[in-house]
Amino acid sequence: MLSRACQLCHEGAKMVLFITGQCNRTCWYCPISSERKGNSAVWANDREVRSDDDVLDEARIMSALGTGITGGEPFLVLDRIVHYSRLLKETFGNDHHIHMYTGIAPGERELTALVGLVDEIRFHPPHEIWPHIMESRFPDAIRTAKRLGMEVTIEVPSLPGLEYFEPLLDELDFFNINELEWSETNAGEMRQRGFDLEDCYHNAVGGAEEWTREIRRHEKVHWCSSTFKDSIQLRERLKRIAANTARPFEEITEDGTVIYGVLEYGDEMPEIDPDEMEVIDGRVEMAWWVLTEDFNDHPGKKYVVERFPNNGMVVEVIPV
Template sequence: EAEKMSALGTGVTGGEPLIELDRVVEYCRALKEHFGPDHQIHLYTGLAPDEAMLRRLQGLVDEIRLHPPHECWPCILETDYARSAALAREMGFAIGIEVPALPGIGALAAALPLLDFLNINELEWGETCAAAMRERGLELEDGMHNAVLGARQWVKELPRDPKVHFCSSVFKDSVQLRERLKRIAANTARPFEEVTDDGTVVYGVLEPAGAVDEFLESLDEDDYMICEGRIEMAWWMLAGDGAGLPGNKYVVERYPNGGMVVEVTPL
């Protein structure tokens, strides 16, 4: 997966990765050995790792992003998260807190002296927890995005500080995801697939209803692929030279590397 997207680093997430500490150590060591020590690895955790855990992660994980529960925020300096942050920093980790924007987030400002960063993600609507979000009086900001109404206002409780970073819902969708897809597409697209500015791939499909041998003989080997009776090829070849061929013809746009189909356009 890392090679597919030419990844410069890896995020270890879950679930809770520290419940499977042996697996985390094994995978991080494999990544560092394969890509070298400059391959940045950051780990997200809802736990407050103690010294024994941190010792095992030293040299493998570069950065730890703590997720203290909402109920801990008002007394953050009295929690194990504060103690873990101070210890991790002493041991050479980059350490921070990363949480969604929620009411009362200003209380986390007290922890800034212990941290290298405080990352705030704009609260997003989730289909799996929609009922619980409605029970809490949360609603969507608009009909176009996943951002929850009020999340930006709650963030204003925090001071202006270079350690505080805000990531909007729009940025995640329009920049982070798109750039990742573009790297994957550049590495995995077949020779006849067109890579779009959004990181999707576009190609043509012919479901033949007659002989097409003469047409295929006119193409180079890299110009097409036969997949379960379908012929997949450059969409412009199908729309141009293949326009008179018998059978169903359409253009497919999908996420790279065999991902989700975005759109199918008949020709």
């Protein structure tokens, strides 16, 4: 059983709004990058936000149908949650689905501020309190959020002790388990605990799925693998961005990247249909097949570029 937020995530239709890197907790398994951890900056997907227009542009570029607000701890900047949620709802309509993550159990005042703005709240109780989850403030926060009309999810990494949540399952709408992931910021802690990567191709920690087997028998429990995040979630989002931003001569791949040819032409401008190229800083960018098929007609340095759409990260450069 999937929440609306997870359904949109499967379609690559959820924008990720990283609202702050600040957090009062020091969870050893936290995968946030060193660039964002502790930083107060806001990011919409991979774009640092300097104005409201940056958020709206990023949502439009990917034809976002919803937004996931994350951090850090978003409740440390409650005003930002309210501001950006209202901005997105007023711009794209109430159907623009907003879910958010929190590692704390907020009170009624904080939750009331989100009514009509946040559709689903995802609680992330830190691992050290799992054995005492029923005596913590989280059950009350869950009941308050549901009473105020929000869908309620617990979302945690795949760690030992998931059985402690079983008494809470009936009070939740959904329970999500993310496969434990290795990152640059938690690698040292992982090694200290004797964990290792499952293989050389993914960030998944070996054995993490095994800890989930019993609780996954419950119909409300959803397993989100590292492979899904890497190969499906990101790919579908890139495809949406590419469909909106690719130039006429760029080829969109099955992975959502774009491919084009580059000619560094020197002094003599090549004779190419102006509608099939773009001149940028002394080089011509064009369809890769025009560059390779008419190889001898275009003197100069030539190569094919594969990159993320909308002038994103370069994946590969192939000399021609």
